[in-house]
Amino acid sequence: MGFQLQNKPQISIAGFGEGATDEGAFWEAVNHAGKKRLPILFVIENNRYATFSDQLARQATDNICERVRTFGVRATRLFGNDAPLVWKTLGDEIARLRTGDGPALVEAYTYRWNSHVGPEDDGFNHYRPDEEIAFWKRNCPIRLLQEKLLDLGWISLEETSALEGEIAGEVAGCFEFAKAAKFPEVADWARLNFASSSPLADRLLAAEESMDFNPAQSEAKLAPY
Numbered sequence: 001m002g003f004q005l006q007n008k009p010q011i012s013i014a015g016f017g018e019g020a021t022d023e024g025a026f027w028e029a030v031n032h033a034g035k036k037r038l039p040i041l042f043v044i045e046n047n048r049y050a051t052f053s054d055q056l057a058r059q060a061t062d063n064i065c066e067r068v069r070t071f072g073v074r075a076t077r078l079f080g081n082d083a084p085l086v087w088k089t090l091g092d093e094i095a096r097l098r099t100g101d102g103p104a105l106v107e108a109y110t111y112r113w114n115s116h117v118g119p120e121d122d123g124f125n126h127y128r129p130d131e132e133i134a135f136w137k138r139n140c141p142i143r144l145l146q147e148k149l150l151d152l153g154w155i156s157l158e159e160t161s162a163l164e165g166e167i168a169g170e171v172a173g174c175f176e177f178a179k180a181a182k183f184p185e186v187a188d189w190a191r192l193n194f195a196s197s198s199p200l201a202d203r204l205l206a207a208e209e210s211m212d213f214n215p216a217q218s219e220a221k222l223a224p225y
Contacts, residue, residue: 011097033073040103042068044105048111
């Protein structure tokens with residue numbers, strides 16, 4: 001609203017998961033943005049699950065875009081693992097917003113391969129089917145982008161192999177730097193934590209130090225808060 005009142009060309013972009021649309025604050029923001037024609041782009045990363053909860057266990061239907069449009073917000077849904085399509089769609093929407101044609105929402109369907117948070121495996125309750133995970137892994141956005149670039153002749157397998165090696169070396173260097181670095185000197189470590197007890201973190205760190213840690217086989221459970 002500040003950009004609008006000051007007649008500035010800037011826009012706002014708010015990115016979040018589909019789980020945020022369970023909150024009343026989201027719909028209040030959408031209603032306000034639509035009514036005032038604010039220069040804001042809402043970007044939903046819809047990976048279907050809010051922690052362990054399937055979207056259709058939380059919402060009657062998968063129709064966020066349709067509901068948003070009733071508030072006067074332009075809405076587009078797309079396959080979020082298609083990187084060029086996402087880039088083009090976001091670019092087009094940003095350009096329209098800068099001319100005063102707002103607000104807008106883009107819903108990108110994608111997926112997370114691993115746990116909601118942390119390095120440990122959170123699939124102990126089998127809340128996601130193995131077939132579903134396999135489908136999305138076959139549709140890896142990086143792999144899909146690579147296939148398009150190879151088909152166009154813009155890159156070669158040799159170039160991608162060299163790039164992957166360069167990136168792997170950079171990541172390895174970051175790990176080496178972090179492991180060799182000294183811990184910061186803090187007078188009171190307790191002030192940096194909500195709780196002084198962290199049994200899960202202690203077990204994971206101990207396992208990693210012993211070089212026996214395997215996230216896929218970990219049965220660690222989060223202790224109740």
